[in-house]
Amino acid sequence: MGNALKVAIIGSGPAGMYTAGAxxxxxxxxxxxxxxxxxxxxxLIRTGVAPDHQTTKNVSRAFDKIMENENVRFVGNxxxxxxxxxxxxxxxxxxxxxxxxxxxxRELGIEGEDKEGVFGAQVFVYWxxxxxEYRNAVPHLNIKNAIVIGNGNVALDVARVLLSSTExxxxxxxxxxxxxxxxxxxxxxxxxxxRRGPEHAQFSTKELSEFKDLSTAVTxxxxxxxPDSFEGTDAKETKVVNNNLSLLRDYAANKxxxxxxxxxxxxxxxxxxxxxxxxxxxxxxxxxxxxxGKAVGSGEFVEYPCDLLVTCIGYELVNVGGLPxxxxxxxxxxxxxxxxxxxxxxxxxGPSGTIGTNRLDSQRVxxxxxxxHCDGGDGSKSGAKGLxxxxxxxxxxxxxxxxxEQINEAEKQRAxxxxxxxxxxxxxxxxxxxxxxxx
Ligand SMILES: Cc1cc2nc3c(=O)[nH]c(=O)nc-3n(C[C@H](O)[C@H](O)[C@H](O)COP(=O)(O)OP(=O)(O)OC[C@H]3O[C@@H](n4cnc5c(N)ncnc54)[C@H](O)[C@@H]3O)c2cc1C
Numbered sequence: 560m561g562n563a564l565k566v567a568i569i570g571s572g573p574a575g576m577y578t579a580g581a582x583x584x585x586x587x588x589x590x591x592x593x594x595x596x597x598x599x600x601x602x603l604i605r606t607g608v609a610p611d612h613q614t615t616k617n618v619s620r621a622f623d624k625i626m627e628n629e630n631v632r633f634v635g636n637x638x639x640x641x642x643x644x645x646x647x648x649x650x651x652x653x654x655x656x657x658x659x660x661x662x663x664x665r666e667l668g669i670e671g672e673d674k675e676g677v678f679g680a681q682v683f684v685y686w687x688x689x690x691x692e693y694r695n696a697v698p699h700l701n702i703k704n705a706i707v708i709g710n711g712n713v714a715l716d717v718a719r720v721l722l723s724s725t726e727x728x729x730x731x732x733x734x735x736x737x738x739x740x741x742x743x744x745x746x747x748x749x750x751x752x753x754r755r756g757p758e759h760a761q762f763s764t765k766e767l768s769e770f771k772d773l774s775t776a777v778t779x780x781x782x783x784x785x786p787d788s789f790e791g792t793d794a795k796e797t798k799v800v801n802n803n804l805s806l807l808r809d810y811a812a813n814k815x816x817x818x819x820x821x822x823x824x825x826x827x828x829x830x831x832x833x834x835x836x837x838x839x840x841x842x843x844x845x846x847x848x849x850x851x852g853k854a855v856g857s858g859e860f861v862e863y864p865c866d867l868l869v870t871c872i873g874y875e876l877v878n879v880g881g882l883p884x885x886x887x888x889x890x891x892x893x894x895x896x897x898x899x900x901x902x903x904x905x906x907x908x909g910p911s912g913t914i915g916t917n918r919l920d921s922q923r924v925x926x927x928x929x930x931x932h933c934d935g936g937d938g939s940k941s942g943a944k945g946l947x948x949x950x951x952x953x954x955x956x957x958x959x960x961x962x963x964e965q966i967n968e969a970e971k972q973r974a975x976x977x978x979x980x981x982x983x984x985x986x987x988x989x990x991x992x993x994x995x996x997x998x
Contacts, residue, residue: 561935563630564589565942566928567652569639571595572602573914574904575658576622577921583628585929590942591631592652596638597691598958598989599966600626602660604914605982606690609716610731611723613979618914626960632943634950635958636986640880642955649899651945653936654928657882657889657902658921661874661910665887667708671833676702680713680871687720687741689734689984697737700744702866706842708830709871710753710760717869718749719769722776722820730977734984749776750823750863754847754854757807757826758789764802770810776820782811784826829856833868841865874910894924901928962993969998 564586568575571593579591599605601619608615626633637643639659648655664679666672678686678697685693705721707714720733725742733741753760757780770778785807791797807824815821828844835841842865847854875887883890888909889902896902903921905911912920941948950957958966966989970980983989988998 562938563942564654564932564936565652565940566591566654566656567648567946568593568656568658569648570602570658570660570904570906571600571633571635572658572660572904572917573604573618573622574602574660574906574917574921575656576601576625577918578656578658578903578925579628579631580621580625581922581925582928583625583631585925586932588935589630592943592946593631593633594637594639594643594946595633595635596641598635598963598986600633600635600960600963606685606688608688608914609720610688610733611720611728612716613730613732615914633958633960633963634946635963636990637950637955637957642953643949645880645882645900647949651941651949653899653940654932655900656924656928657896657900657906658904659876659879659906661876661887661905663875663877664870665873665875667830667870667872669830669832671835671839674833674835674839675837676835676839676866677833677868678870680709680717680869681874683717683869684713687733687737689737689982691984691986694734694736694984697740700740700746700867703745703747704864705746705749705867705869706863706865707749707751707869707871710751710755710762710826711871712761712763712766714751714753714869714871715762715766715769717871718751718822719766719773721746721749722773722822724775727772727774730979732974732978732980732982734982736984746820746867748821748823750825752825752828752830752844754829755827756849757785757804757824758800759849760803760826762803764799764806767803767806770822771806773822776822777813777816778810778822778824779813779815780807780810780824781826782808785811827854828861829854831860833865834862839865839868842868874905876906894920894927895931956990958989958993966992 582589604616604619664681682696686696707717789800827847830842831845832843841862843862845856846859848857876884878884889906891902894901903924904917973981992998
């Protein structure tokens with residue numbers, strides 16, 4: 560290889576980090592800057608994964624190892640599209656890789672969706688996980704009836720967090736503002752509602768089983784909707800679904816208990832209308848039946864009271880920085896967008912799969928990058944030096960990885976009881992800590 564390949568990865572979530580890891584292995588000597596709009600790294604590991612699922616967050620240790628490489632820099636607090644354009648990035652780096660995820664909630668597309676008390680999952684999850692842009696997103700939880708629409712693990716996360724007690728969250732990193740509201744909420748009933756049947760739900764068995772252990776709520780479901788067994792085309796899927804059906808049968812045998820909250824797992828319902836004046840008051844659903852594997856409306860309707868609605872129906876990318884966006888992702892062929900421009904992770908293939916799915920996917924895109932740039936850089940790009948000069952000229956106060964380590968340490972130090980950290984939820988507090996040593 561000739562000159563070192565200078566690479567900018569935009570976004571420090573799992574896809575960006577796995578891309579950096581694979582580039583180190585497959586393109587020795589390349590120089591990588593990971594640009595991130597937040598002052599904190601690792602994307603949804605911090606801002607998406609549930610605060611009581613700390614073991615899942617341990618994947619960040621593997622990302623810390625990648626950051627130990629002297630040719631990899633974290634450059635936080637710089638936003639692509641706002642602080643720096645694609646054109647500037649192309650001028651500074653040989654290769655630009657977009658790893659910006661899918662930051663917008665998909666909409667239901669029904670009347671009343673704009674009412675107060677209706678949230679997309681991303682907004683709600685970002686709020687309880689302390690994403691700086693969403694710390695004030697939820698004004699109160701002075702509510703009785705919540706509905707969570709969606710039949711994936713995110714819907715289960717939202718329901719579980721809403722119903723959790725101080726004790727259940729004691730070793731989580733649920734942020735202060737959400738703690739107060741959740742634990743003080745007079746909430747009585749949470750419904751998790753899916754469009755299709757129990758056998759079509761995308762729950763993982765572990766997440767579904769966690770409702771067994773909720774101390775404040777009883778979980779129920781309609782036994783009439785649970786099939787005796789499920790036979791899919793894939794053996795692994797068949798096993799998971801049958802394990803889930805068995806759990807649902809246990810839940811179906813439960814009865815509401817006086818003094819306890821209720822969690823209902825409801826199926827075969829599609830929302831058609833959200834009612835209320837300014838604020839949501841109730842939701843109308845059409846009952847569905849399954850025809851040829853698809854949910855079709857039956858013409859029969861039910862209405863449920865509701866003062867909080869969280870939709871967990873997926874995410875998409877919208878136009879940012881002039882990238883070609885189609886069907887909610889950056890338009891690409893095997894990760895290649897254009898000469899010298901690539902995309903990985905959810906921004907490439909949409910919001911599906913686990914953290915680990917991004918690893919193989921990023922490795923494949925790195926193979927494409929390495930094949931395209933096997934001769935290294937063209938020697939004309941300034942890379943890290945160019946970015947630093949640009950940030951200085953524009954007055955962008957970036958955050959380095961060792962700055963993040965300082966923030967990380969401070970969050971751990973100020974944690975209470977068994978909580979692993981007490982997050983800072985304002986970027987300005989993090990910058991103040993770095994400048995002045997205290998907040
Ligand atoms: C609520 C939720 C819970 C989840 N829980 C689990 C779980 O328990 N287990 C599991 O395996 N998977 C889980 N997942 C899936 C997992 O989080 C994703 O597979 C993974 O995070 C996708 O990685 P990514 O890097 O493509 O996107 P992201 O993780 O979203 O990372 C994108 C990064 O880009 C940054 N960025 C965005 N825009 C810009 C910009 N303009 N300029 C600079 N930077 C930018 C963001 O700040 C972020 O850091 C969960 C997902 C969600 C939504």
